[in-house]
Amino acid sequence: MTDNTRFPKMRVARSSRNFEAIQRFYCTGLGFSLLGSFEGHNGFDGLIIGHPDAPYHLEFTRQQGITAPVAPDEEGLLVFYLPDRVDWQKRVDMMRKAGYEPVQSNNDYWDVDGITFEDPDGYRVVLQNRAWSN
Incomplete structure (x- = not known):
């Protein structure tokens, strides 16, 4: 443990x-x-x-009184590793059901086993269907 x-x-x-x-x-x-x-x-x-x-x-x-900037580029990523295919698909489906469509990743590495979404501030979230490895 x-x-x-x-x-x-x-x-x-x-x-x-x-x-x-x-x-x-x-x-x-x-x-x-x-x-x-x-x-x-x-x-x-x-x-x-x-x-x-x-x-x-x-x-x-x-x-207060300041407008935040949008993401500086397409490499501002949060990557979540979801190795279980069923769980990964469930999360992808939740995003689509909520009205969010995937975007092409700037680095095509993330498109091999993952799907990228862009948040309202222009930052990107990758749902990676792969196990975390160090």
Whole structure:
């Protein structure tokens, strides 16, 4: 059994242009949960999205009075490895049912065993049907 307290937890944080659209993409489309939110914390509002038991979550922030930029390029990726074909297909189907269509990956490596979607801020999420390997 692995001692999970030895490994750091990870938060990926970035600004967002549209909280409602981001929450819909990650929660309705990808099946994440809204774990928390905050308003007016030192001039920032935020959404914390993830899975309750996962060692990571995503934080999307909005600085009051500032419009967040769109993704700088097509290589701003979050890659989720889903080795079980049934689970992977379920997630792809959830995205399509929520109204999101795949986009061609900038690096065709990700299209071999995966499907790429673009979030409302222009960042990309790859659902990779492959096991994680170090």
